Amino acid sequence: MTTKISAEEIVGRGSREGAALFQDWFASLTNTAEEGGRGAYVFVMGSFNEILNAFDLPIVFPEINSLQTAVRKVAHEYLSEAEDYGYSPDICGYVKADVSVQFSRGKHPMGRIPKPAIAILTNACNTYIKWAEIWERIHQIPVVTIDVPGTRDGAELDKQDALDFANDRQYVVAQIKELIATCEEVTGTEFDIDKLRENMEAANTLSTSWKRIIDLNKNRPSVFNALTDGTVFLGVANGFRGTKEGADYFTRLVEEMEFKVAHGIGAVEDEQYRLAFVGVPCYPIFRRFNEMFLQRGGTFINSTYLWFASGGTNRGFEYELTDPINSLAEGVLLSVRSAMDSMFHQDRMLEEIADDYGVDGIVYHAIKSCRTVSTGLADARHSLSARRDIPSLFIESDMMDRRVVSEAQMKNRVDAFFEGLASRRQRADNA
Amino acid sequence: MTAVLDDWRLESLDESLYACRELIEDTTFPTVSKWREQGGKVAGHFQVYFPEEIAHAAGMLPVKIRGGPLDPVLADSHFGSYLCSILKTSLEFAMNGNLKLDLFVSHPICDAARNLAAIWGRNLDYPSQILYLPQNPNSSHSATYLSGEYGRLKRVVARVSGAEVTDENLRNSINVFNENRKLLRELYDIKRETPWLIDAVDAYCLVSIGGLIPREEHNDLLKRLLPQIRQRRQKQQDRIRVVFEGGFCEQPPLDLLRMLARTCYLVDDDLLVGLRWLTEDIPLEGDPLFNLAESYIDRSSYSPVQHDLRKPKEAMLLKRVEKAKADAVIVAAAKMCEPGLEEQVTYTHALDEHGIPYFVSEFEENMTSFDHLELLVETFLENLLFA
Numbered sequence: 001m002t003t004k005i006s007a008e009e010i011v012g013r014g015s016r017e018g019a020a021l022f023q024d025w026f027a028s029l030t031n032t033a034e035e036g037g038r039g040a041y042v043f044v045m046g047s048f049n050e051i052l053n054a055f056d057l058p059i060v061f062p063e064i065n066s067l068q069t070a071v072r073k074v075a076h077e078y079l080s081e082a083e084d085y086g087y088s089p090d091i092c093g094y095v096k097a098d099v100s101v102q103f104s105r106g107k108h109p110m111g112r113i114p115k116p117a118i119a120i121l122t123n124a125c126n127t128y129i130k131w132a133e134i135w136e137r138i139h140q141i142p143v144v145t146i147d148v149p150g151t152r153d154g155a156e157l158d159k160q161d162a163l164d165f166a167n168d169r170q171y172v173v174a175q176i177k178e179l180i181a182t183c184e185e186v187t188g189t190e191f192d193i194d195k196l197r198e199n200m201e202a203a204n205t206l207s208t209s210w211k212r213i214i215d216l217n218k219n220r221p222s223v224f225n226a227l228t229d230g231t232v233f234l235g236v237a238n239g240f241r242g243t244k245e246g247a248d249y250f251t252r253l254v255e256e257m258e259f260k261v262a263h264g265i266g267a268v269e270d271e272q273y274r275l276a277f278v279g280v281p282c283y284p285i286f287r288r289f290n291e292m293f294l295q296r297g298g299t300f301i302n303s304t305y306l307w308f309a310s311g312g313t314n315r316g317f318e319y320e321l322t323d324p325i326n327s328l329a330e331g332v333l334l335s336v337r338s339a340m341d342s343m344f345h346q347d348r349m350l351e352e353i354a355d356d357y358g359v360d361g362i363v364y365h366a367i368k369s370c371r372t373v374s375t376g377l378a379d380a381r382h383s384l385s386a387r388r389d390i391p392s393l394f395i396e397s398d399m400m401d402r403r404v405v406s407e408a409q410m411k412n413r414v415d416a417f418f419e420g421l422a423s424r425r426q427r428a429d430n431a
Numbered sequence: 432m433t434a435v436l437d438d439w440r441l442e443s444l445d446e447s448l449y450a451c452r453e454l455i456e457d458t459t460f461p462t463v464s465k466w467r468e469q470g471g472k473v474a475g476h477f478q479v480y481f482p483e484e485i486a487h488a489a490g491m492l493p494v495k496i497r498g499g500p501l502d503p504v505l506a507d508s509h510f511g512s513y514l515c516s517i518l519k520t521s522l523e524f525a526m527n528g529n530l531k532l533d534l535f536v537s538h539p540i541c542d543a544a545r546n547l548a549a550i551w552g553r554n555l556d557y558p559s560q561i562l563y564l565p566q567n568p569n570s571s572h573s574a575t576y577l578s579g580e581y582g583r584l585k586r587v588v589a590r591v592s593g594a595e596v597t598d599e600n601l602r603n604s605i606n607v608f609n610e611n612r613k614l615l616r617e618l619y620d621i622k623r624e625t626p627w628l629i630d631a632v633d634a635y636c637l638v639s640i641g642g643l644i645p646r647e648e649h650n651d652l653l654k655r656l657l658p659q660i661r662q663r664r665q666k667q668q669d670r671i672r673v674v675f676e677g678g679f680c681e682q683p684p685l686d687l688l689r690m691l692a693r694t695c696y697l698v699d700d701d702l703l704v705g706l707r708w709l710t711e712d713i714p715l716e717g718d719p720l721f722n723l724a725e726s727y728i729d730r731s732s733y734s735p736v737q738h739d740l741r742k743p744k745e746a747m748l749l750k751r752v753e754k755a756k757a758d759a760v761i762v763a764a765a766k767m768c769e770p771g772l773e774e775q776v777t778y779t780h781a782l783d784e785h786g787i788p789y790f791v792s793e794f795e796e797n798m799t800s801f802d803h804l805e806l807l808v809e810t811f812l813e814n815l816l817f818a
Contacts, residue, residue, distance in 0.1 A: 086779060088764075088772040090513065095773075123566040126542045129738045130773045137743075137777065145738055147570070149563035149580070150539075154552040167579030174572030344549040366511040371542035371769065375518070379509040379550045396512055 005255075011265060014224075014253040018232040021249060022110075025239050030111035032058045038117035041135060045311045046122030046148060046336045050203055050242040050328060051180060054195040055187045060113045061238055062131070066097035070283035070400045072109040079401060092127045093369040093400025095134070102138055118186045119143045120179065124150075124311075124336050125372045142182050146175045148333055150340040157345055165333075172329040193324060199242035200319040200328065209250035210237055211316030216257045217301045218356050220274075221266025223257045226300040227277050228290050229267065237310050272297030273421055274358050278304045278346060278380075279365035280373055282410075284402040292411055293363070296418040301357050304346045308373070312338035343373050347380040351388055361421055362392040367399050391424060393417040433469045435462040435644050439652065444659040447652070451636040454643065456685060458499050460530050462643045466492045467531055472592050475530065477521065477537035477547060478680040479705040479734055480564065482723050484608050484713075485585050487646065488600035489592040491533070495642030495706065496521045497682050498796050509550055514543050515767040516796050517681035521547070525555055534591045536584070538562045540680065540736040541770050560587060568728045568739045577724035585720065601719035609712040611646050614653035616707070619699065621660055623755045626696035627667045629660050631675075631688045638703050639682075671695045671812045674752050676778060677763030677771050678702035679734040683794045690801045691761070695812055699755035701734060708732050735770035744774055745781035752787060759788040759815055761808075766795045788815055 032039060039058035042048065052059055069075040075097055082096035083089060085103070106113040119135050121128040123145065132143045149168045151157055160168075180191050213233065216223055224230060233253065240246030260266070275293060277300045282289040293300070307314045312335030320327040342349055350362060364381055366374035374396075381392055395413055397405040439447045454462060463473055474486035475496045483493035498517030506522040524530035534557060539545035545561070552559035563580055565573040585596050615638060622634050629637075637656065641649040673695040682702065691697055711730040714722050733739070733747040752760060762778045764771030775791060782789045790811045792804065 086776040088775070090767050091769045091772050123539065123563075126539060126545065126736070127769065129566060130735075130770060133738065133744075133777075134773075143740070145567040145569075147563070147565050147567040147573075147576075149576075150561065152561050152563070152583070153558060154549045155558070161583070164579070164583045167576060167583070171570070171572055171576035171579075174576075175567060175570050178570055344546055347553075368513040371514065372545065374511045375514060375543045376510075376546035376550050378511050379553055382509065383553045 005259065007259070007263065007265065010256050010259050013256050014249075015229060015232050017249060017252065018236045021236055021240060021245060026110040029058055029060060029113050033106050033112040033114040037114050039114040041116040041119040041132075043121050043125070043128050044238045044309050045124035045128075045339045046146060046332055047238060047241060047311060048120050048146070048176075048179065048332075050196060050199040051176070051183065052120070053199045053242045054192055055183045055189050057117065057183070057187065058114060059239065060116070062098040062101070062113075063094050064235060064238065065101060065108050065110070065113060066094040067283050067399065068109050069097045071286050073284070074109055075284065075400045076402060089401075089403075090368075092131075093398060095127060095131045097400060098131065099134060102135070115139055116141050118182065120146065122146045122148050122332075122336055124148060124340055127370075127372070142186060144175075144179050144182055146172065146179065146332070148172060148336040150337045151345065154345050154348075157341060157348060169326070169329050169333055172333050173326055176325055176329055176332075196328075197321050197324050200321060200324055202244055202247040203242045204318045205247035206237060206241055206250045207313050208316050208318060209254045210310060210313045212254050213250070213257050214302065214306060214314055216261055218358075219261045220358065221264070221268070221271040222274065222299060222301040223260040223265070223267055225267045225290065226303040226306055227281060228286075228300075230300070230303060230306050231281060234306060234309055237313055241313075268294065268299045270297060271299050273299070273360040273418070274301045275299065276302050276304075276350060276353070276357070276359045276362045277365065278350070278362060278377060280305060280309075280367050280370055280399045282365060282367075282397050282405060283399050284397075284405050285407055288407065289410075292414045296414070298361070298418065300363075301359070302353060304342045304349070307342035307349070308339040310339070312336055312342070314338070344376055345380075347384040350384060354388060354390060359390060361417065362390055363417075364392060364394045366394070366396045368396070368404050369398050369400050391417070391420055433466055433471050433645065434648055435465040436648055436652070440655065444656060444663075447656055448633045448636065451640045452632065452685070455636045455639050456500075458501050458524070458529060460494075460524070460643065463492065463494055463530060466645070472533040473531065474534045474536065474588065474591070475525075475532040477535070477540075477544060478517070479540055479736060480708040480727070480731075481536060481538070481562065481705065482581060482584070482727070483646070484601060484604040484719075484723060485581060485596065486534075486588050487604040487607065488585075488596045489588045489594045491588065491592050492645060493642075494530070494532070495703070496524075496530075496535075497639075497642065497703070499524065500684055500797050502797070509554065513767055515681055515765050517765065518543055518547055520796065522551065522554070525551065533557050534588070535559045536562050538564045541768070543767075543769070544680075558587065558591060560584075564727065564737075566738050568737070569741070574721065574725045574728045577727060578718070578721040581720040581724055598719055601723075602715050605713045605715060605719055605723065607646050607650065610650050611641065611653075612707060612709055613712070614650060614657065615641070617657055618653065619707070621657070623698050625661075625667075626672065626698050627665045628663045630692040631697035631700075632685055632692050634697075635685070635688055635702055638706060641706055642703065669816070671759055671815050672698045672755065672757045673812075674698060674748075674755055674757040674760045675700040675702065675763060676748055676751075676760055677765070677775075677794075679704050679736065680771070681765035681768060681796055683763065684796055684798060686801055687794055687798070687804070690805045691808065694805070694809055698757050699751050701732075704732055704734055735774040745777050748778055749781060749785060749787075759790065759812070762789050762791045764793050766793050
């Protein structure tokens with residue numbers, strides 16, 4: 001017997017359930033903090049939730065906490081406090097907001113975060129390393145860096161020699177084993193490989209679903225906005241990776257998106273221009289930024305943010321559960337490497353998806369706070385433009401610092417971009 | 432070995448030092464051009480550390496890419512705003528043809544620089560590679576991994592150079608570089624013990640030139656000049672002894688160092704620390720790549736761009752200050768250099784805790800005006816001198 005679901009019931013369910021999960025997550029972190037408990041501080045590009053959940057460590061994503069301060073328009077207060085302490089206006093705003101959160105005993109707009117018992121980071125972003133060093137000094141906690149060697153030569157993307165791949169994988173395997181030993185020390189709990197396997201199985205569901213959801217936006221109309229809806233989904237993908245809640249959420253999200261495809265329900269009513277977004281969202285004016293495009297008929301159908309900020313989950317890597325440690329290492333290596341590629345070699349990836357997704361234009365959003373993402377954008381844009389005739393817009397602002405967000409100037413450029421798109425379409429229609 | 436320096440043996444110490452300064456300031460890289468004119472191949476490596484022995488063993492000239500004082504007219508449009516200068520000027524040298532390479536290698540020292548290999552590769556038609564040096568040197572597997580990574584680099588270098596890289600070649604190269612690092616340590620001993628014998632600019636140029644010429648020639652140069660420097664008859668002056676911290680990547684302009692040389696004794700620094708990264712000789716027995724790797728992990732200096740639980744940066748700086756018997760520290764950072772700016776906070780808090788005076792500043796390789804900075808530095812130093 002099949003149960004018929006109504007559009008009212010299912011459309012928008014992912015956003016509603018995502019918001020609820022988020023609230024529960026932050027409430028739980030607040031409780032942990034109030035009770036004097038500690039958590040594991042991790043980052044989106046290689047969080048190792050699968051392992052940390054096996055030790056029942058509450059997971060804290062300082063990047064997510066920091067961006068919340070910008071979305072809720074209080075980031076400047078946090079940035080000022082860190083700058084008063086000595087941090088330069090020219091360094092990552094996420095770091096500075098978190099420094100202020102640490103100074104205020106974990107208080108932030110969504111509640112409180114517990115102090116760390118351990119911090120885990122990868123080398124996918126160098127600021128992760130500097131950031132964790134700050135916690136090391138403030139909290140005197142174990143900081144575990146997991147090196148994930150990335151692509152060595154952009155000309156040979158995804159073509160690594162077997163010998164070199166084995167060397168990289170063995171390094172990640174060794175580091176994962178050392179991480180497990182540190183977690184045992186920190187928690188006083190013996191590692192349970194079956195628990196890890198269970199978490200990896202849940203992560204498999206999440207990964208395949210994440211890939212599927214992104215793929216579904218190839219449809220016309222697109223079924224979700226990669227910038228706004230996508231950011232909600234991304235938060236759940238990171239926070240609930242390797243959990244049953246995460247797996248269930250994404251199973252239901254796939255159901256919602258497939259329903260929308262089947263019934264021709266788009267993310268927007270009148271989808272005129274299908275845009276790819278490259279970079280990190282402009283959180284200080286998150287809603288307004290999207291509206292600038294929406295008002296001109298533009299919707300974001302894919303973004304590199306969905307790739308790298310999910311730690312490369314968009315690859316849909318599935319762990320081999322019979323060999324959990326080796327498979328986890330391989331999954332981390334391939335996924336985090338892919339996340340790095342989608343920052344440094346995103347021109348090649350955009351070229352690959354442009355036709356499948358019917359991309360009408362690309363919006364590059366370079367930001368002051370994040371050199372990892374922004375340094376090469378102008379060059380990658382030149383390079384892609386030389387190979388493919390896809391209109392693009394290049395704007396610069398920040399993900400945290402409203403002092404470098406010039407909304408009026410940005411709007412002028414967005415308007416000019418759409419005028420170009422319209423005239424191009426007219427010329428094509430007349431041809 | 433192909434020689435690229437003119438016959439400086441006939442020149443006096445002052446003339447030799449002058450020639451070094453001229454070469455360092457020459458943005459056409461004449462020594463590299465000369466090497467290429469004689470059929471040599473060149474491996475350019477970006478800051479901070481690179482295992483030059485591997486390129487050397489293949490008969491290539493390893494050249495340290497460290498930006499320079501020029502306007503990045505071609506490179507600027509390939510980068511976003513809010514970036515340090517060294518990235519742009521380094522690419523500019525490659526794009527304007529002043530620096531012709533056969534291979535470019537960088538490693539992800541910071542968020543900005545880790546983009547450089549991709550940008551380089553999209554714009555220049557020779558291999559552009561990333562060398563993944565461990566950011567987790569505390570893993571028991573890191574030396575083994577790095578040895579494998581060096582093996583990969585060895586194959587790349589062999590392919591580009593067309594030369595086989597044998598263990599014997601590697602040992603010979605390690606020997607040359609061991610000698611070089613020993614001579615550089617000696618130069619720094621002179622700076623620390625008798626800073627009045629060599630000023631900050633000359634000492635810097637003597638180190639820096641090593642990144643632009645065959646290391647055998649650098650060794651010859653140092654072996655000839657160091658004894659002459661020791662025999663100088665300069666008198667000690669009543670000056671504050673200062674450590675300069677913040678020159679691990681982008682280099683301050685020589686005029687900035689000249690200004691410091693006029694006002695204090697620069698007794699230690701982290702300028703071009705990559706050329707002096709390994710602090711002890713690499714063993715010659717056993718697997719040369721593993722020895723190189725192990726030395727990087729276990730017998731090396733520190734910088735804001737390497738994380739090592741055994742080497743907290745502030746503790747390392749304090750050791751440097753103590754070893755150099757310094758009175759004060761200039762805590763500098765290149766403009767827009769995130770690791771440097773972040774470390775400034777840590778350094779200044781640690782220096783405060785230990786009651787060590789410091790002066791915080793930012794610089795850029797392209798800066799040309801130093802009057803205001805000189806006034807501030809002089810005031811800082813005079814306050815210490817007359818305290």
